[in-house]
Amino acid sequence: MTALLAATAIALTALVYALSCWLYPMRDCWCCGGAGHHRPKDDKGRHGRGQVSRPCRWCRRTGKRLRIGRRLANTVRRRRREGVR
Amino acid sequence: MIDEAVPAPADYYEPRGEQVAIEPGREDGPPVDPARVKTTFADVTSRYAVKDRKPIVPVSLRSKAGRYAMVQFAAAFAGYTVTYHASRTPKYALKVAVYAPRGVWRTASRAVWWARAEEGNWGLRQSAANRDDPDTWLKLDHRRMRQSGWRWWLLGVATLALAIGALAYRQAGPGGVWALGAVAILALARIGQPIDSPIVDRVFTGERFIRLTAGLTRQAILACNIKGVKEPKDIRFVRDISLDGPGHEALVVLPGGVLATDVIDERDRLSSGFRLPKTQVWPAPVPGQHPGMLSIWIAHKPVSDMKAPAWPLLEAGTFDYFTGIFTYGNDERMRPVPYSLAEKNSLFAGIPGSGKTLAARVVLLAAVLDPLAVPVVFDLKGSGDVDCFEPLCPDGLFGSGADEITKRACLASLEWLLSQCDDRAPLVRQYARQGMNTVNKVNRAMAEHDQRLRPLVAFYDELQELLTDPKHGKRAKFLLTSIIKRGRALAIHVIFATQRIDKESVPRGISSNIALRTCLAVTSHTEVNLVLGTGAYSAGARPTEFEPGDSTGPKDSGWGYQAGSGPTRPVRSSYVDNPAAERVVQRAIEMRRGEQPVEVPRMALRNLLADVRMVWHENEDALWSELIVPRLQALDADAYGELTVEIFGQQMARAGVKTDSLNRRIDPNGKTDRATRAGVKLAVLEARIAERVAETIAGTDLAELEDEADD
Numbered sequence: 001m002t003a004l005l006a007a008t009a010i011a012l013t014a015l016v017y018a019l020s021c022w023l024y025p026m027r028d029c030w031c032c033g034g035a036g037h038h039r040p041k042d043d044k045g046r047h048g049r050g051q052v053s054r055p056c057r058w059c060r061r062t063g064k065r066l067r068i069g070r071r072l073a074n075t076v077r078r079r080r081r082e083g084v085r
Numbered sequence: 086m087i088d089e090a091v092p093a094p095a096d097y098y099e100p101r102g103e104q105v106a107i108e109p110g111r112e113d114g115p116p117v118d119p120a121r122v123k124t125t126f127a128d129v130t131s132r133y134a135v136k137d138r139k140p141i142v143p144v145s146l147r148s149k150a151g152r153y154a155m156v157q158f159a160a161a162f163a164g165y166t167v168t169y170h171a172s173r174t175p176k177y178a179l180k181v182a183v184y185a186p187r188g189v190w191r192t193a194s195r196a197v198w199w200a201r202a203e204e205g206n207w208g209l210r211q212s213a214a215n216r217d218d219p220d221t222w223l224k225l226d227h228r229r230m231r232q233s234g235w236r237w238w239l240l241g242v243a244t245l246a247l248a249i250g251a252l253a254y255r256q257a258g259p260g261g262v263w264a265l266g267a268v269a270i271l272a273l274a275r276i277g278q279p280i281d282s283p284i285v286d287r288v289f290t291g292e293r294f295i296r297l298t299a300g301l302t303r304q305a306i307l308a309c310n311i312k313g314v315k316e317p318k319d320i321r322f323v324r325d326i327s328l329d330g331p332g333h334e335a336l337v338v339l340p341g342g343v344l345a346t347d348v349i350d351e352r353d354r355l356s357s358g359f360r361l362p363k364t365q366v367w368p369a370p371v372p373g374q375h376p377g378m379l380s381i382w383i384a385h386k387p388v389s390d391m392k393a394p395a396w397p398l399l400e401a402g403t404f405d406y407f408t409g410i411f412t413y414g415n416d417e418r419m420r421p422v423p424y425s426l427a428e429k430n431s432l433f434a435g436i437p438g439s440g441k442t443l444a445a446r447v448v449l450l451a452a453v454l455d456p457l458a459v460p461v462v463f464d465l466k467g468s469g470d471v472d473c474f475e476p477l478c479p480d481g482l483f484g485s486g487a488d489e490i491t492k493r494a495c496l497a498s499l500e501w502l503l504s505q506c507d508d509r510a511p512l513v514r515q516y517a518r519q520g521m522n523t524v525n526k527v528n529r530a531m532a533e534h535d536q537r538l539r540p541l542v543a544f545y546d547e548l549q550e551l552l553t554d555p556k557h558g559k560r561a562k563f564l565l566t567s568i569i570k571r572g573r574a575l576a577i578h579v580i581f582a583t584q585r586i587d588k589e590s591v592p593r594g595i596s597s598n599i600a601l602r603t604c605l606a607v608t609s610h611t612e613v614n615l616v617l618g619t620g621a622y623s624a625g626a627r628p629t630e631f632e633p634g635d636s637t638g639p640k641d642s643g644w645g646y647q648a649g650s651g652p653t654r655p656v657r658s659s660y661v662d663n664p665a666a667e668r669v670v671q672r673a674i675e676m677r678r679g680e681q682p683v684e685v686p687r688m689a690l691r692n693l694l695a696d697v698r699m700v701w702h703e704n705e706d707a708l709w710s711e712l713i714v715p716r717l718q719a720l721d722a723d724a725y726g727e728l729t730v731e732i733f734g735q736q737m738a739r740a741g742v743k744t745d746s747l748n749r750r751i752d753p754n755g756k757t758d759r760a761t762r763a764g765v766k767l768a769v770l771e772a773r774i775a776e777r778v779a780e781t782i783a784g785t786d787l788a789e790l791e792d793e794a795d796d
Contacts, residue, residue, distance in 0.1 A: 026219055059219060062219040062220045063223070064215060066219065074214075074215050
């Protein structure tokens with residue numbers, strides 16, 4: 001019974017996660033926090049003036065990245081498409 | 086540049102004059118087209134002639150029958166539809182209860198979809214996400230957010246306004262709230278219904294009514310697979326497809342070389358192309374136009390299902406034999422078909438069940454509504470369809486049955502009619518000279534002035550029984566042919582109905598001299614041509630397609646093609662049943678009340694020569710008239726009761742046997758005396774009888790020879 005409940009919970013969670021990946025495929029980049037660039041900080045962790053920011057290479061300056069679940073779905077879909085051809 | 090002419094061979098005859106050489110590439114010769122004429126103002130304005138203008142009031146609404154047909158159709162359709170839907174209300178209520186919640190969900194989701202400005206954006210964002218292209222996705226999302234900003238505000242305001250409106254409507258009372266609720270639920274159910282499962286059922290299971298369109302017409306004509314018609318553009322239209330009575334008409338111009346009758350011959354395929362029964366599709370040539378113009382009339386429903394208008398003379402009205410026109414019936418478009426009797430004769434032919442007796446009876450009913458008309462009626466079927474006319478017919482000129490007595494009476498009536506032709510002609514000449522008419526024909530003035538010129542309307546049903554009789558047939562054919570040829574100008578109209586249609590029962594000498602010919606349901610084109618005239622079938626007359634009535638129903642009973650009264654066209658006779666016919670005859674009797682009834686001497690209906698021969702004893706070679714007369718009186722007291730020697734002499738002279746002065750022995754009491762008195766010689770009598778038979782045979786054989794020559 002506990003296993004069934006656990007499986008149901010996992011399935012529901014997966015379903016909700018898949019739905020959210022379908023509705024909102026992009027999330028803020030975990031590296032730059034959605035800013036699209038990095039600004040260096042001083043020893044005290046403050047952003048100083050005149051400091052040169054560098055673009056975030058993870059999100060290519062967009063600030064958004066594809067969520068893992070959506071990436072997985074795209075990969076599966078692509079593989080299926082290639083397999084069908 | 087013209088090359089030099091090629092010299093002709095030495096033995097070739099050279100025409101006089103200059104030779105014209107043919108240019109290379111101009112083998113068709115010099116130009117022959119007329120010079121182009123400059124268009125004038127008259128040419129332009131003549132295109133808008135009055136006859137080509139579309140009418141302001143549609144043709145179908147100009148006639149009472151057309152308006153009535155339209156209103157009747159609309160009322161019947163509305164009544165049926167309302168009843169149909171009312172009986173299905175519980176089913177509709179259940180569907181509304183199921184579809185309304187779906188409608189709520191659809192309305193809400195569509196509103197939110199619109200407010201989020203997802204239309205056109207959602208798919209592009211998904212595509213960007215599939216390609217892992219956050220830059221494009223971001224741009225699209227920003228665009229969507231800019232658009233949705235004001236939309237959410239608008240949606241909120243609209244929702245608020247609806248809520249306020251609904252709350253305010255509560256003030257209208259419970260009735261108003263229920264009404265608003267019902268409207269809202271119906272609207273939501275309509276939004277929520279699936280495309281393939283509507284709330285309201287279709288009234289008709291099939292496409293019973295098809296709106297006639299150009300595309301459909303072209304498709305149907307192409308379906309006929311006629312040589313020369315390959316593509317839709319080959320078929321052109323003269324004018325717009327228009328409403329005409331209880332149907333629509335399309336006027337079509339076929340490609341060059343294709344005839345309207347080519348399409349009419351393929352009526353089955355044409356109907357298949359329209360996906361309609363044949364009795365709804367009526368192709369016909371257009372009178373007065375070239376043979377490549379075709380009229381296709383599509384009825385709203387099969388014509389046999391249409392209720393025909395009542396006969397106009399059924400309850401009231403009279404008729405003038407000489408100048409009157411009455412409505413015989415209606416055509417396929419429910420237009421009245423006119424019929425007149427003066428100077429014409431009528432022929433009705435059709436297989437059993439085609440309705441020819443009732444159709445012919447309509448003509449007779451109209452005729453008797455003229456108080457001057459004298460009917461002569463013989464029904465050799467004996468079914469009793471015309472028994473109601475007996476009170477109107479003079480004694481001896483009515484018969485019903487297929488027995489020998491009726492046939493002899495029928496033959497006697499024909500003899501009498503022929504004698505009427507002999508008697509009337511000098512009277513007509515005399516009255517015409519006196520100024521009663523400008524031509525030597527009977528008119529109303531003459532008929533009112535002299536009873537002997539009253540119009541005679543002779544009705545013979547199943548006359549083939551007499552015409553094919555081995556004993557009386559030849560004489561009947563001879564008499565009928567003469568009467569039909571001579572009688573029409575002398576106010577004698579013969580109505581002749583037959584179910585046997587061949588050269589023996591409808592000789593060419595009869596059918597070709599009858600102006601008004603109606604061919605009801607028959608089985609082959611031979612019969613059609615025999616009745617309507619050679620070439621009628623090729624010209625488009627198709628009575629072969631009508632189905633005779635039987636125990637299951639009337640079907641196409643009464644329908645036929647009529648020639649002689651305008652163009653040959655399909656017509657249906659007005660339906661007048663037996664009780665209605667009796668009422669009409671009663672009116673005719675009332676019209677004649679107080680008038681001297683027409684009496685035909687019975688003697689006129691006897692064959693005097695045959696009767697005299699019958700009463701002749703074997704060893705007598707001559708007889709005085711005073712001895713013949715008592716014998717005749719003994720033979721038939723009714724006919725010869727008032728016969729005198731003088732009248733006998735006159736009648737015999739009329740029959741072609743002159744009485745001579747005979748010197749005979751009287752033998753009273755054993756003495757032999759001689760006396761000279763008027764009498765008849767047997768040899769003369771027999772010679773005249775043989776002459777009449779030869780005349781009959783010669784006349785009949787000549788007609789048969791003419792028939793064979795025509796074939």
